[in-house]
Structure formats: C-alpha cells, structure tokens
Amino acid sequence: xxxxxxxxxxxxxxxxxxxxCAVEHSKSxxxxxxxxxxPAPIKRRKAESxxxxxAISTGCHHCDDAPCVAACxxxxxxxxxxxxxxxxxxxxxxxxxxxxxxxxxxxxTRQKQDKIVVKCDLCPDRDVPACVEACPTxxxxxxxxxxxxIKLKVKxxx
Amino acid sequence: xxxxxxGSSAAGINAIEAIRSKDKKADITVISDxxxxxxxxxxxxxxxxxxxxxxxxxxxxxxxxxxxKVDAILGVKAxxxxxDKKEIALGNKKKIKFDRLLVATGSSPKLxxxxxxxxxxxxxxxTMEHAVExxxxxxKVKKVAVLGGGLIGLRAAYALKNRGKEVSVFxxxxxxxxxxxxxxxxxxxxxHIEKKGINIITGRxxxxxxGSTSLSSVVLxxxxxxxxxxxxxxKGVNANIDMVKDAxxxxxxxxxxxxxxxxxxxxxxxAGDVAESHDIALEEKSINAIWPVACEQGRLAAFNMLGENKxxxxxxxxxxxxxxxLPVISIGITRxxxxxxxxxxxxxxxxxxxxxxxxxxxxxxxxxxxNSVDTIGIIxxxxxxxxxxxxxxxxxxxxxxxxxxxVNLIKDVKQGFKEKEFRETIMTL
Ligand SMILES: Cc1cc2nc3c(=O)[nH]c(=O)nc-3n(C[C@H](O)[C@H](O)[C@H](O)COP(=O)(O)OP(=O)(O)OC[C@H]3O[C@@H](n4cnc5c(N)ncnc54)[C@H](O)[C@@H]3O)c2cc1C
Ligand code: SF4
Numbered sequence: 001x002x003x004x005x006x007x008x009x010x011x012x013x014x015x016x017x018x019x020x021c022a023v024e025h026s027k028s029x030x031x032x033x034x035x036x037x038x039p040a041p042i043k044r045r046k047a048e049s050x051x052x053x054x055a056i057s058t059g060c061h062h063c064d065d066a067p068c069v070a071a072c073x074x075x076x077x078x079x080x081x082x083x084x085x086x087x088x089x090x091x092x093x094x095x096x097x098x099x100x101x102x103x104x105x106x107x108x109t110r111q112k113q114d115k116i117v118v119k120c121d122l123c124p125d126r127d128v129p130a131c132v133e134a135c136p137t138x139x140x141x142x143x144x145x146x147x148x149x150i151k152l153k154v155k156x157x158x
Numbered sequence: 159x160x161x162x163x164x165g166s167s168a169a170g171i172n173a174i175e176a177i178r179s180k181d182k183k184a185d186i187t188v189i190s191d192x193x194x195x196x197x198x199x200x201x202x203x204x205x206x207x208x209x210x211x212x213x214x215x216x217x218x219x220x221x222x223x224x225x226x227k228v229d230a231i232l233g234v235k236a237x238x239x240x241x242d243k244k245e246i247a248l249g250n251k252k253k254i255k256f257d258r259l260l261v262a263t264g265s266s267p268k269l270x271x272x273x274x275x276x277x278x279x280x281x282x283x284x285t286m287e288h289a290v291e292x293x294x295x296x297x298k299v300k301k302v303a304v305l306g307g308g309l310i311g312l313r314a315a316y317a318l319k320n321r322g323k324e325v326s327v328f329x330x331x332x333x334x335x336x337x338x339x340x341x342x343x344x345x346x347x348x349x350h351i352e353k354k355g356i357n358i359i360t361g362r363x364x365x366x367x368x369g370s371t372s373l374s375s376v377v378l379x380x381x382x383x384x385x386x387x388x389x390x391x392x393k394g395v396n397a398n399i400d401m402v403k404d405a406x407x408x409x410x411x412x413x414x415x416x417x418x419x420x421x422x423x424x425x426x427x428x429a430g431d432v433a434e435s436h437d438i439a440l441e442e443k444s445i446n447a448i449w450p451v452a453c454e455q456g457r458l459a460a461f462n463m464l465g466e467n468k469x470x471x472x473x474x475x476x477x478x479x480x481x482x483x484l485p486v487i488s489i490g491i492t493r494x495x496x497x498x499x500x501x502x503x504x505x506x507x508x509x510x511x512x513x514x515x516x517x518x519x520x521x522x523x524x525x526x527x528x529n530s531v532d533t534i535g536i537i538x539x540x541x542x543x544x545x546x547x548x549x550x551x552x553x554x555x556x557x558x559x560x561x562x563x564x565v566n567l568i569k570d571v572k573q574g575f576k577e578k579e580f581r582e583t584i585m586t587l
Binding site (some may be wrong): 005007008009023032046048049050051054055056058061064065067070071074075081092094095096097098100101102103104105106107108109110112145152 | 172217452453457480487489536538566578579580
C-alpha cells in the first residue's frame with residue numbers, strides 16, 4: 001500500500017507540510033485566496049515536536065485494522081477494498097466523532113461548520129501529495145513501506 | 159462449512175464482511191427479527207431529531223446481502239438453539255443447521271417497572287421502528303418526559319427539543335451521564351443543555367405513568383405531576399441472552415466468551431452487546447454495549463469461526479457525545495469506585511473545558527475530554543497498551559499533548575503497540 005512516511009531524522013517540525021495540506025484542501029488551492037475561505041481550510045497533517053530538536057509529521061496511517069472504521073456508526077469511514085486505504089465519505093458523515101475517539105494517532109480533525117470529520121486522502125488530484133512536495137528537507141516520502149525502507153538504506157550507506 | 163449468524167446489526171454485519179473477505183464460497187445464513195436491519199442503530203435519534211434524512215441511516219446498502227451472497231432470513235425470530243444437533247429452530251417453524259454459529263443478538267431496553275409503562279405513548283428508543291412510531295405521533299405532542307439521563311435519554315431529549323417540543327428529563331442519580339462521565343464534567347454539560355432549553359431534574363424518578371387512551375402525566379417520587387403526551391424511557395439495556403442460556407451455555411450478565419470470543423460451546427461464538435468479555439481497564443469480564451466493540455468483535459469472532467485463532471485484546475468502554483455544540487468523549491474508567499486510583503484534572507471554566515485522566519500505578523485506565531476532544535484517541539492508545547506514563551505525566555493534560563509526545567514512550571516500551579503502524583512512526587527515530 002502506498003502512503004506517506006516521515007523520516008524523523010530529517011523532520012524540522014517547520015509546518016510546511018501543514019500549510020501545503022491546508023491549501024491543497026481549500027476551494028481555491030491558492031495560499032492567498034484560501035485563508036479568506038469559509039469554512040477555513042483544514043490541514044490533515046500535523047507537525048509535532050517530540051523533544052526540543054526532534055519532530056514528526058503525522059497524519060492518517062491507513063491502518064490495516066483501522067479502529068476508526070470499526071467505530072464509525074454511519075459507514076462514512078471505510079476501507080477501499082482494492083487499495084486498502086482508509087477512505088472517508090463526507091456525504092455519509094454525521095459528525096459523531098467516534099473516529100476521533102478511536103484514532104491512536106490523533107490524525108483526524110473536526111470540521112465544525114458542516115459537522116464532518118476530515119482526514120488525509122493522499123491528494124487524489126496529484127501525483128505527489130502536497131505535503132511531500134512541500135517538505136524542504138525531504139523528510140516526507142510517498143510510497144510503499146518497502147520503497148521507504150530502501151530509501152532509508154541508500155541514505156545511511158552514503 | 160455452514161456459517162449462521164443470529165442478528166444483523168453492527169456485530170452481525172461486520173461478521174458477514176469478515177467471513178466474505180476470506181472465504182468467497184462458504185454458506186452464510188443470517189437470521190434477523192428486524193425486517194430491514196441494515197440501518198445504524200446509533201443514528202435513530204438523529205433521524206428522530208431530523209438532523210439527518212432517511213438516506214443517511216443506512217449503514218450498508220440494500221443490496222448488501224445479495225452482494226455478499228448471504229441467505230438472509232428477515233423478519234423471523236430464532237427461538238431455540240440445539241447445540242448437540244447444531245440446529246436452530248425459527249419462529250416460522252423452520253429449522254436451520256450450522257457448523258459455526260455467531261450469536262449477535264444485541265440487547266433490549268430495560269423498561270421501568272412502574273404502573274402505566276405499557277400505555278400507548280410510552281416508548282423506549284432502540285429500533286428504527288420506535289423512531290418512526292414516535293415521529294408519527296409528534297403532531298399531537300407538546301410536552302415530553304424523558305426518564306433516564308444516560309446517552310439514549312439525552313439523545314432522545316435533544317431530538318425532541320429539536321422538533322420543537324417542551325422536554326423534561328428525570329434522572330434518578332445526582333448527575334446526568336453517570337455511566338459515562340464524572341460529576342464535574344456532567345455538571346458543565348448539564349448547565350449547557352439546560353441553557354438550550356431542556357429541563358433536567360436530577361435526583362428524581364417516576365413512580366407512575368397516568369392516562370387513559372392517551373397519556374396525561376408522569377407522577378414523580380415526590381408525588382408531584384408532570385403533564386405530558388409522550389414518555390421516552392432511557393434506562394439502559396439488558397443483553398439478549400435467553401436463547402443461549404436455555405441452550406445450556408455459560409451466561410452471566412451477557413453470554414460469557416473467552417479470548418477467542420467463543421462461548422462455552424466450541425462451535426458457538428458471541429459478539430457485540432450480548433457478549434461479556436475481558437475489559438482492558440477493569441481487568442475483569444464486562445459488557446461494553448457500544449458500536450465500536452460490536453463491530454470489532456463481530457469481525458474477530460468471524461475470523462475465529464474460520465479457524466484463525468485470533469486473540470481478542472479485550473473491550474474498552476468509550477463514548478462520544480455532543481449536545482448543542484459541546485462535545486465530550488470518555489474512555490475507560492472515569493469514576494473509579496475502588497481505592498488505588500489517582501486522578502489528574504484540568505478545568506478551564508471560560509472555555510467550558512474539562513479534562514481528566516485516571517491512573518492506576520501510573521498507567522492510564524480512563525479519561526474524560528470535554529470540549530477538547532481532538533487528541534483523546536492518543537490517550538486511548540496509552541490505555542490499551544498499558545504503558546507507564548510517568549515520563550509524560552506532567553504534560554499529559556496540556557493542549558499541546560499530541561502523538562509526538564508519546565513517540566519516545568512507544569520506542570522505549572518492550573510490550574504493547576504491536577500494530578505495525580506504530581512501528582512505522584518510530585523506525586527512523
Ligand atoms: C438510540 C441509540 C443510540 C446509540 N448511540 C451510540 C453511540 O453513540 N455510540 C455507541 O458506541 N453506541 C451507541 N449505541 C449502542 C449501539 O447501537 C449498540 O452497541 C450496537 O448496536 C450493538 O450492536 P449488536 O450488533 O451487538 O446488537 P444490536 O444492534 O442490538 O442488534 C441485534 C440484532 O439482533 C436481532 N435479534 C435479537 N434477538 C434475535 C433473535 N432471537 N432472532 C433474530 N434476531 C434477533 C435484533 O432485533 C437486532 O436487530 C446506541 C444505541 C441506541 C439505541
Ligand atoms: S465523525 Fe463521521 S467518519 Fe467519524 S465516526 Fe462519525 S460518522 Fe464516521
């Protein structure tokens with residue numbers, strides 16, 4: 001399964017991924033326009049400090065045994081049978097926050113105006129997710145676990 | 159292999175999907191006494207409130223049984239299990255054979271044992287039929303009495319207030335939501351709900367419901383009367399265990415199951431509201447009659463019916479509620495009833511925020527998050543994995559406490575966090 005990985009050794013916690021994500025999920029997809037929108041665009045990635053100089057950028061991990069899918073009372077949160085990704089159908093969502101309650105990563109966010117939850121959708125309109133593209137250090141990686149491992153190995157050999 | 163499932167709600171539906179995901183050919187039969195069981199039970203109060211339309215209530219599409227090649231016997235009650243013959247007797251006099259059986263019969267509302275509960279106009283709120291019936295009589299209703307201040311009572315009250323009715327909730331205990339949250343947080347929620355126009359009377363219960371052809375009033379335990387045309391009873395639920403008990407399997411409050419969700423009969427499993435299983439926080443057998451547990455158990459029981467021997471880690475009480483824009487989420491033990499627990503509390507009255515962590519030997523066993531719910535799932539993960547949180551104890555109630563703050567903990571602990579997604583986040587640390 002292709003998803004987003006973060007190399008903690010490289011992450012600065014600068015928040016560039018957060019901004020790129022929010023803009024990508026805005027109506028205009030332009031930074032200057034998007035900040036005026038209502039509801040305000042919401043980031044689905046979070047750059048979080050681990051300690052003073054260490055940080056991690058997290059988001060939906062598309063868990064194999066996704067607790068949010070089990071918890072969802074409306075059927076809005078579901079597993080894509082083909083790709084294994086955890087998907088969210090905003091039309092079905094009732095804003096009960098059962099998924100928020102059960103996500104061990106705190107990766108889901110409430111969009112209070114329409115009372116729906118929003119989450120990482122891996123940017124379906126793009127080849128490379130916006131956060132990965134925006135990361136100034138190359139800490140974020142989009143691909144399979146194998147590909148990520150290979151990338152890490154190559155780097156440590158150098 | 160003939161798989162039979164009794165009950166087609168959260169647990170039953172998830173079991174069907176799990177069996178089908180692994181075995182495309184097996185014979186699956188499901189028996190449900192509800193004619194149209196594919197709705198989400200949790201959403202019937204939303205339907206009653208008018209905040210969702212009927213389309214949204216369907217948890218799975220109409221064609222679900224057909225798509226999964228399930229023989230669905232609907233509108234028929236399973237009446238008797240014969241564990242030796244591996245046979246179920248149905249209400250329509252037919253008999254069904256099984257190799258593996260899943261009991262997913264859920265629970266039924268407790269009714270008050272007071273005179274008048276059988277009158278027309280007195281309803282529990284458990285099925286879509288209840289919601290539809292209540293809705294059909296609303297035109298004639300001005301005032302409503304809700305008996306019980308738990309999740310269902312308050313959801314019903316909210317729904318009927320939303321329909322323009324005058325609603326009073328009578329709660330026997332000194333606080334609302336006493337099974338879910340503590341008094342401190344409940345009091346904030348109560349004041350908030352009252353401000354929006356629902357009357358809540360704690361420490362007061364009903365002793366009689368009066369009326370002739372239609373309802374006229376509820377008589378309270380202080381002999382005062384509350385006039386109303388509709389009464390909703392929200393007094394909790396009882397597990398539907400009778401059939402299993404009569405068949406000689408081990409039952410207590412629910413059908414007792416082991417770590418494979420198997421009953422005392424090796425071919426028969428139980429999942430959901432009906433099952434009594436290990437509780438992670440309480441460390442004893444318990445029933446957590448909630449949707450996520452029913453889904454999770456339905457899936458896991460199904461895998462074990464297929465012979466996979468998957469161990470169930472246990473259940474954890476959790477609930478998410480929101481009334482008039484004020485959300486609260488609770489997990490695990492929120493009101494410890496024994497000695498040996500420590501409580502950390504942080505309150506911000508201006509923002510209506512109330513946060514609480516309950517610890518036992520520096521391991522979190524419960525939490526409440528009122529109006530600050532976004533990262534509560536991380537606390538849930540700490541509860542499930544039973545980690546000593548001493549190293550983050552002083553920041554755990556801070557608003558900036560997020561997943562980043564437990565990354566080092568996850569790396570350092572030897573046990574727990576076995577899901578590969580946790581590993582993925584620390585592989586570069
Ligand atoms: C109004 C309301 C709001 C709720 N809100 C929440 C919430 O916010 N969060 C949460 O976690 N939980 C909530 N719940 C609880 C949740 O709905 C249950 O935990 C869940 O439905 C349990 O699923 P289940 O499959 O175990 O059993 P059930 O949903 O009870 O389903 C059992 C099914 O089996 C059928 N059945 C029983 N006996 C037989 C028989 N002998 N033969 C044939 N069929 C039979 C029943 O008719 C029923 O269709 C709510 C419940 C209600 C009523
Ligand atoms: S908030 Fe939406 S997606 Fe999340 S559990 Fe509720 S209905 Fe499902």
